[in-house]
Amino acid sequence: MGVYNVHERVLPVPGVEVGGLLDGLAGDDDLLWPRRDWPPMLLDGPLASGATGGHGPVRYTVAAYVPGRWVRFTFSGPRGFDGFHEYTVHPLGPDRTLLRHTLAMRARGPARLTWPLAFRHFHDAVLEDSLDRAERVCTGTVARPARWNRYVRLLRRLSR
Template identity: 65%
Template structure:
């Protein structure tokens, strides 16, 4: 089963400012990843090609990186995930930039069930929280904060109850 999932937000900031958020991923100064509410993104070395990282049970390798522009992560786990996810800063004009997260993968075996039932709702909520953080970092406020569905809140409760 193929999955193509995109989350994006137009931010009132130039591409350099938005791209700089990508550069903070996994660092102590991470302004993009919602590490207070979700497992933090960590790497075995600074963000660069070859760095191995994770957030919770999701494992990946940095396979491409253009500072202040784009980073791609290729999945190593969970079992059944084959593909990548990436952040990209796309300038619209001098004052507006689209921050986009793209996930493209093929899911196999049990992931054909776990992706739509559990992983996708959690992924979608986490990414919307990430875009909220980006908007806050760029503008000082979040115009329309992400809201979690009752189902996503239930899943988060179950996950936290297991840890």
């Protein structure tokens, strides 16, 4: 099963400001990952190619990193997640930047069930929360905050 999932937000700030958020991923002062409500993104060292880690049951290796622009993580778990997820920063002008998260993978074996039944819903919620964090850091507010739907709330209760 092929999966291609994109979340993005246009932020009214220069690309260098959004790039700084990207560069802080998995660090002590990470302002992008919503670690208060979700398992933190942790790496075995600084954000750099070859670093390994993950968040919750999702495991990965940093496959590529261009500071301020792009970071790609290649999945190593859960079983059946064959692909990557990445954040990219796209300046749209001097004071507008698109922050995009892309997940592209083939779901094989058990992931053919776990992705559509649980992981996709968690993924969509955590990514919208991440983009809300980026917007709040860059602007001081969030115009349309993400809300977890009933199914996500149920899955969170069941996963405790």
